[in-house]
Amino acid sequence: MRSKAAKRLTAIGAYAFEEVDKKVEELKARGIRPIDFGVGDPTSPTPPLVRRAAAEALEARQSSGYPSYVGSLEFRKAVADWAGRRYGLNVDPATEISSTIGSKEAVFNFHEAVVDPGDVVLCPSPGYPPYTRGTLFAEGVPYQLPLRRENGFRVDFASIPEEVARRAKLLWLNYPNSPSGAVADEAFFREALAFARRHDIIVASDEAYSEIYFGPPPVSCLNVAKEGVLVFQSLSKRSAMTCYRVGWVMGDPQLVAIFRKTKTNIDSGTPTFLQDAAAAALGDEEHVAGFRREYRTKRDILCEALAAAGLEDCTPPATLYVWQRVPKGMSSVQFATFLLDEKLAIVTTPGSWIAEQTVAGDNPGEGYVRFALVPSIDDTRRAAERLRGLRF
Numbered sequence: 001m002r003s004k005a006a007k008r009l010t011a012i013g014a015y016a017f018e019e020v021d022k023k024v025e026e027l028k029a030r031g032i033r034p035i036d037f038g039v040g041d042p043t044s045p046t047p048p049l050v051r052r053a054a055a056e057a058l059e060a061r062q063s064s065g066y067p068s069y070v071g072s073l074e075f076r077k078a079v080a081d082w083a084g085r086r087y088g089l090n091v092d093p094a095t096e097i098s099s100t101i102g103s104k105e106a107v108f109n110f111h112e113a114v115v116d117p118g119d120v121v122l123c124p125s126p127g128y129p130p131y132t133r134g135t136l137f138a139e140g141v142p143y144q145l146p147l148r149r150e151n152g153f154r155v156d157f158a159s160i161p162e163e164v165a166r167r168a169k170l171l172w173l174n175y176p177n178s179p180s181g182a183v184a185d186e187a188f189f190r191e192a193l194a195f196a197r198r199h200d201i202i203v204a205s206d207e208a209y210s211e212i213y214f215g216p217p218p219v220s221c222l223n224v225a226k227e228g229v230l231v232f233q234s235l236s237k238r239s240a241m242t243c244y245r246v247g248w249v250m251g252d253p254q255l256v257a258i259f260r261k262t263k264t265n266i267d268s269g270t271p272t273f274l275q276d277a278a279a280a281a282l283g284d285e286e287h288v289a290g291f292r293r294e295y296r297t298k299r300d301i302l303c304e305a306l307a308a309a310g311l312e313d314c315t316p317p318a319t320l321y322v323w324q325r326v327p328k329g330m331s332s333v334q335f336a337t338f339l340l341d342e343k344l345a346i347v348t349t350p351g352s353w354i355a356e357q358t359v360a361g362d363n364p365g366e367g368y369v370r371f372a373l374v375p376s377i378d379d380t381r382r383a384a385e386r387l388r389g390l391r392f
Helices: 016-029 048-060 073-087 104-114 129-137 162-167 186-198 253-266 272-282 286-308 332-339 377-388
Strands: 097-100 120-125 141-146 168-174 202-206 229-234 247-251 321-325 368-372
Touching: 048 272, 073 097, 073 247, 073 272, 097 253, 104 129, 104 168, 104 202, 104 229, 104 247, 104 253, 120 129, 120 162, 129 141, 162 168, 168 186, 186 202, 229 253, 247 253, 286 321, 286 377, 332 368
Parallel strands: 120 141, 120 168, 168 202, 202 229
Antiparallel strands: 097 247, 229 247, 321 368
16 A cells, blocks of 8 residues: 655645744743744634624524535625625625635635646745645646835736736735735735736735734725635634634635635535624624734834844734844844744744745745734733843
8 A cells, every 4th residue: 555645745845834833842842931923823812702602603503504615695794794894895795705614725725716737826925825835736837926125025016027927827915915014005906906907817815914904904905896806804813713714705706606616516614603603703893903902012012122132123014923034144044943042932933934936046035034923912021021132
């Protein structure tokens, strides 16, 4: 019997955040309690109103059977209502929304829906690993779009070679951006859509961080156009519901129909009682504002300490991440390793681990580490005190 992984699996490295988890466990095994800014998993409790709604729905739906692949109509209406309030959008819950099992599976599996072998997929780098990994599993060709500080961490469409654009089937956008925290305005989305339409490219806009912002509320790609656009959303960060695995796609009804057909053949629906909890979460903005205040507090504590240690001010305008430039003369892995010293015991993610090499041969994540603002405020203060004692 041969126990050998498929080539598509052996061709990729370890998942970056799995490697971060290993480092945390190594510290714990040595009796050290690290302050973990590594993986972007909120530690704040899921809001009471969401937990209550889940408990009540669990009893109400005790004989509910298999959930709908595309989500209950009640959930999809809740999404449409939220999109109307938040963005002023008119979205049809019957044809323009599908529930998802969180966002990761939806992002990864969408490539199976639209990418044929050899098709190019335009992926931001640094970026969410499933953009590239999903492309590879669908036998597409990822083309990395470097996100650089000098461009405001926005895609430079003029730099994409014409022969690449002609072969491209799908363009991934992610604003507010993980890990940089950059925010896109309507002018950027208009530029992106103009580029996509010239080359008949589908736009997939990952907007999972849309509700964690510290200035004016960010716009959606759907505020500019719906045709040829599919937005990916999740309640994981907005409402601290990572464990619930509930999200949605929304946009062009033809793309939603393609997504639904793919999803029906690959996975199942999110449990209906969790969709009920998600609908309750979407109906409340008070807890979201509270999370924003909490993230802002942690952001300010951490960024002030990093600046006091002599590092460049990298205070982000959105998301729960700080994309921190490392000290001169150190690589991203070297600085992340330095922070793991038992006197500091601060866990971060090296930027090079969440970025892919470009055609120019560089890694746009090199020179940065990512802090995820998920420890408590008290733990963030402890980390800040340790960082303040450093001098770079």
